Amino acid sequence: xxxxxxxxxxxxxxxxxxxxxxxxxxxxxxxxxxxxxxxxxxxxxxxxxxxxxxxxxxxxxxxxxxxxxxxxxxxxxxxxxxxxxxxxxxxxxxxxxxxxxxxxxxxxxxxxxxxxxxxxxxxxxxxxxxxxxxxxxxxxxxxxxxxxxxxxxxxxxxxxxxxxxxxxxxxxxxxxxxxxxxxxxxxxxxxxxxxxxxxxxxxxxxxxxxxxxxxx
Amino acid sequence: xxxxxxxxxxxxxxxxxxxxxxxxxxxxxxxxxxxxxxxxxxxxxxxxxxxxxxxxxxxxxxxxxxxxxxxxxxxxxxxxxxxxxxxxxxxxxxxxxxxxxxxxxxxxxxxxxxxxxxxxxxxxxxxxxxxxxxxxxxxxxxxxxxxxxxxxxxxxxxxxxxxxxxxxxxxxxxxxxxxxxxxxxxxxxxxxxxxxxxxxxxxxxxxxxxxxxxxxxxxxxxxxxxxxxxxxxxxxxxxxxxxxxxxxxxxxxxxxxxxxxxxxxxxxxxxxxxxxxxxxxxxxxxxxxxxxxxxxxxxxxxxxxxxxxxxxxxxxxxxxxxxxxxxxxxxxxxxxxxxxxxxxxxxxxxxxxxxxxxxxxxxxxxxxxxxxxxxxxxxxxxxxxxxxxxxxxxxxxxxxxxxxxxxxxxxxxxxxxxxxxxxxxxxxxxxxxxxxxxxxxxxxxxxxxxxxxxxxxxxxxxxxxxxxxxxxxxxxxxxxxxxxxxxxxxxxxxxxxxxxxxxxxxxxxxxxxxxxxxxxxxxxxxxxxxxxxxxxxxxxxxxxxxxxxxxxxxxxxxxxxxxxxxxxxxxxxxxxxxxxxxxxxxxxxxxxxxxxxxxxxxxxxxxxxxxxxxxxxxxxxxxxxxxxxxxxxxxxxxxxxxxxxxxxxxxxxxxxxxxxxxxxxxxxxxxxxxxxxxxxxx
Numbered sequence: 065x066x067x068x069x070x071x072x073x074x075x076x077x078x079x080x081x082x083x084x085x086x087x088x089x090x091x092x093x094x095x096x097x098x099x100x101x102x103x104x105x106x107x108x109x110x111x112x113x114x115x116x117x118x119x120x121x122x123x124x125x126x127x128x129x130x131x132x133x134x135x136x137x138x139x140x141x142x143x144x145x146x147x148x149x150x151x152x153x154x155x156x157x158x159x160x161x162x163x164x165x166x167x168x169x170x171x172x173x174x175x176x177x178x179x180x181x182x183x184x185x186x187x188x189x190x191x192x193x194x195x196x197x198x199x200x201x202x203x204x205x206x207x208x209x210x211x212x213x214x215x216x217x218x219x220x221x222x223x224x225x226x227x228x229x230x231x232x233x234x235x236x237x238x239x240x241x242x243x244x245x246x247x248x249x250x251x252x253x254x255x256x257x258x259x260x261x262x263x264x265x266x267x268x269x270x271x272x273x274x275x276x277x278x279x280x
Numbered sequence: 281x282x283x284x285x286x287x288x289x290x291x292x293x294x295x296x297x298x299x300x301x302x303x304x305x306x307x308x309x310x311x312x313x314x315x316x317x318x319x320x321x322x323x324x325x326x327x328x329x330x331x332x333x334x335x336x337x338x339x340x341x342x343x344x345x346x347x348x349x350x351x352x353x354x355x356x357x358x359x360x361x362x363x364x365x366x367x368x369x370x371x372x373x374x375x376x377x378x379x380x381x382x383x384x385x386x387x388x389x390x391x392x393x394x395x396x397x398x399x400x401x402x403x404x405x406x407x408x409x410x411x412x413x414x415x416x417x418x419x420x421x422x423x424x425x426x427x428x429x430x431x432x433x434x435x436x437x438x439x440x441x442x443x444x445x446x447x448x449x450x451x452x453x454x455x456x457x458x459x460x461x462x463x464x465x466x467x468x469x470x471x472x473x474x475x476x477x478x479x480x481x482x483x484x485x486x487x488x489x490x491x492x493x494x495x496x497x498x499x500x501x502x503x504x505x506x507x508x509x510x511x512x513x514x515x516x517x518x519x520x521x522x523x524x525x526x527x528x529x530x531x532x533x534x535x536x537x538x539x540x541x542x543x544x545x546x547x548x549x550x551x552x553x554x555x556x557x558x559x560x561x562x563x564x565x566x567x568x569x570x571x572x573x574x575x576x577x578x579x580x581x582x583x584x585x586x587x588x589x590x591x592x593x594x595x596x597x598x599x600x601x602x603x604x605x606x607x608x609x610x611x612x613x614x615x616x617x618x619x620x621x622x623x624x625x626x627x628x629x630x631x632x633x634x635x636x637x638x639x640x641x642x643x644x645x646x647x648x649x650x651x652x653x654x655x656x657x658x659x660x661x662x663x664x665x666x667x668x669x670x671x672x673x674x675x676x677x678x679x680x681x682x683x684x685x686x687x688x689x690x691x692x693x694x695x696x697x698x699x700x701x702x703x704x705x706x707x708x709x710x711x712x713x714x715x716x717x718x719x720x721x722x723x724x725x726x727x728x729x730x731x732x733x734x735x736x737x738x739x740x741x742x743x744x745x746x747x748x749x750x751x752x753x754x755x756x757x758x759x760x761x762x763x764x765x766x767x768x769x770x771x772x773x774x775x776x777x778x779x780x781x782x783x784x785x786x787x788x789x790x791x792x793x794x795x796x797x798x799x800x801x802x803x804x805x806x807x808x809x810x811x812x813x814x815x816x817x818x819x820x821x822x823x824x825x826x827x828x829x830x831x832x833x834x835x836x837x838x839x840x841x842x843x844x845x846x847x848x849x850x851x852x853x854x855x856x857x858x859x860x861x862x863x864x865x866x867x868x869x870x871x872x873x874x875x876x877x878x879x880x881x882x883x884x885x886x887x888x889x890x891x892x893x894x895x896x897x898x899x900x901x902x903x904x905x906x907x908x909x910x911x912x913x914x915x916x917x918x919x920x921x922x923x924x925x926x927x928x929x930x931x932x933x934x935x936x937x938x939x940x941x942x943x944x945x946x947x948x949x950x951x952x953x954x955x956x957x958x959x960x961x962x
Contacts, residue, residue, distance in 0.1 A: 071677050101388075104364075104388075111734055112871075115798065117794070118799075120792065120793075120794070120798075121792055125792070125793055125798055125799075127800060127825065127849065128849065128871055128873070130873050130874070139873050141849070141870070141871050141872070141891065142871075143870035143871070143872040143890070143891070144870035145871075146869070163873075165870075165891065166895065167870075168870065186894070187893070187894050211894075212955075235893065
């Protein structure tokens with residue numbers, strides 16, 4: 065009987081310690097602020113972001129936002145939501161974000177280089193939007209990235225060599241942009257075929273069928 | 281907070297009457313003012329569309345000039361709120377020496393607030409709230425005309441400084457809320473004697489409050505909530521004879537509440553989530569002024585000895601999550617204006633008093649977690665509260681029977697939650713009279729029988745949780761006709777509860793909602809014994825966000841029409857007997873973030889379009905005939921830390937809770953863990 069009381073006490077203490085762990089309090093606020101500045105920069109004709117109320121303690125009850133058990137954001141699912149406007153650098157503050165699904169909207173402007181801070185990102189789906197400017201070199205820091213789909217935008221400039229370092233990369237689609245320069249074929253890029261790079265401005269390299277000027 | 285906006289508007293009005301300004305185009309701006317504004321505009325990167333080549337700055341957007349001088353016009357107001365301005369605030373604004381109103385609120389301005397701005401002799405109103413300003417507050421201000429200062433919702437940090445209000449004898453409002461200020465509230469705030477409203481909420485302030493604060497004789501509103509302030513609440517607060525609203529919730533105050541409320545005209549008192557102990561002070565429970573009293577989540581004890589014949593204005597009372605003991609006092613029923621009553625998570629016990637039928641103003645009631653008994657009597661009494669719209673009774677009436685063969689009338693009921701009671705019986709027919717029902721939670725009981733066909737008569741129902749019971753039979757096809765899930769706009773106005781709602785996930789993470797409209801539209805029938813097919817008509821439920829049918833015996837195929845639930849975020853069909861293929865059309869569900877069809881008899885290819893590649897292998901496991909790349913994922917360094925559908929159960933258990941709810945939850949866990957020990961004693 066006494067042993068059981070001891071067990072009980074231990075269980076209570078253990079659970080209390082777990083519950084009182086304060087990490088989520090701080091995280092939640094900062095992440096809510098980051099997502100709220102995203103909302104401020106987007107036009108939302110269908111009110112899909114209506115529930116994004118910054119006065120709540122964290123964004124975990126917001127529609128289209130998913131948190132983990134520490135109340136930190138791991139998913140933002142806003143594909144095909146008729147959104148326009150621009151992304152904000154503050155997205156880079158969502159340290160635990162795994163899935164950023166913003167495909168099939170009308171979002172314009174550059175891809176913020178701060179997205180390279182999202183080291184837990186598994187999927188970056190920005191396809192079928194109106195993004196312009198270069199693909200940030202910092203995306204090469206996303207070592208867990210498996211899906212990188214930036215196709216059907218107006219991205220220009222070269223394909224950053226840093227992307228070949230992402231050994232987890234499984235699905236890559238950069239087609240239908242205004243990219244130019246050399247398509248790497250080393251590292252993780254050895255997996256990909258011309259279809260990933262089709263219909264760009266001026267890409268060259270073995271995988272495109274157009275040899276680069278000056279190459280043997 | 282609304283007070284401050286009202287007052288701001290009022291000030292604006294008085295000023296505009298005091299000195300009629302014109303937007304004259306016949307006169308030329310003062311050249312110094314033009315220079316100041318031009319320099320300001322060059323530090324704004326985006327959002328400001330001034331034609332600075334037009335030297336008549338009085339016509340520029342947001343600029344107002346005065347009419348006093350014949351030769352040249354002076355800029356007296358600069359109002360650029362909510363203009364999506366990006367950039368920094370140039371120090372050159374300090375050159376506008378006639379400026380009386382500066383409003384730069386709700387923009388994306390960053391950098392420091394220039395110290396020189398705080399020396400403008402004519403400035404009466406400065407509002408730079410809701411930006412990204414940083415740094416400590418500039419010291420040494422000299423704002424002799426200032427009345428209103430709002431720099432809330434920025435990223436200011438460092439220790440607090442009362443310089444802003446010390447130098448002025450007119451300042452009535454100072455809002456420093458929602459920043460990152462640290463350290464103690466400095467004693468020199470006591471010299472801001474003209475202050476009527478002081479907002480220091482949502483910072484990281486700590487230490488005890490300085491006694492000098494209680495010298496602010498004109499103070500009407502004091503907000504200190506969400507800081508780390510500790511110590512007792514000093515008796516001298518009784519000196520603040522004009523104090524109307526005091527919010528010290530979510531701090532670390534301790535000790536007993538001072539028994540000085542007879543000297544105050546306090547209307548709204550919020551002190552939830554502190555460590556106050558002892559009994560409710562006699563002067564407080566006899567106050568004729570109090571409208572809203574919120575002492576939720578402290579460690580108050582003793583009886584609930586409200587004197588309702590004295591508390592004639594009381595409309596909202598939240599004493600939830602304390603150690604108050606029962607019985608539930610009859611006398612509460614004399615508080616005739618009471619609309620919100622939360623007594624959840626105390627040690628009340630016993631039955632709901634018969635006199636509660638006199639609570640005719642009552643709209644929201646929570647008595648959750650009080651070990652109440654006799655649900656038949658409770659409902660028979662509460663049905664007489666004709667205005668009752670929200671009723672939360674979770675964790676009570678342990679193992680009793682849901683009253684059935686009676687004729688209760690809850691005609692205005694919009695939210696009913698009686699989960700975690702282990703109630704037996706079935707869904708009672710009297711419930712069908714509550715036609716306005718929007719939210720129903722009867723989860724975690726032992727209810728059986730079928731889910732009645734008449735649920736579709738609840739035109740406004742958008743949240744229904746019947747999970748973890750023993751319901752049998754088919755899912756009524758009429759659920760596919762729920763108008764609240766087909767067209768949300770039908771559901772009229774939001775339901776205000778007067779207190780926040782909580783739900784919790786089984787592992788302890790808690791989510792807070794302001795009212796039931798924060799909840800995702802949900803149908804949860806999981807963990808029952810339901811049989812039969814998935815109705816194709818579910819595809820009509822365009823507004824449904826969460827559909828959980830896991831752990832039943834549902835069979836046949838997943839209808840192609842499920843793709844019609846265009847707002848669906850969660851679809852859990854796991855642990856059933858479903859067969860056939862996953863319809864390719866489900867790729868259209870672009871908001872779907874949690875999906876599981878694990879442990880069924882499904883076969884064929886797993887779709888790869890839309891959201892499907894983002895679902896983990898566990899979403900598909902236990903189906904022998906399924907093929908797809910999701911089942912053999914490339915493994916990066918570590919498995920994704922997804923929220924596992926299998927571990928999560930969400931149930932509303934009502935109202936404000938903090939430590940109290942955890943205690944209830946732990947108690948249940950403990951009971952299960954040590955049932956042998958507990959029951960051995962009885």
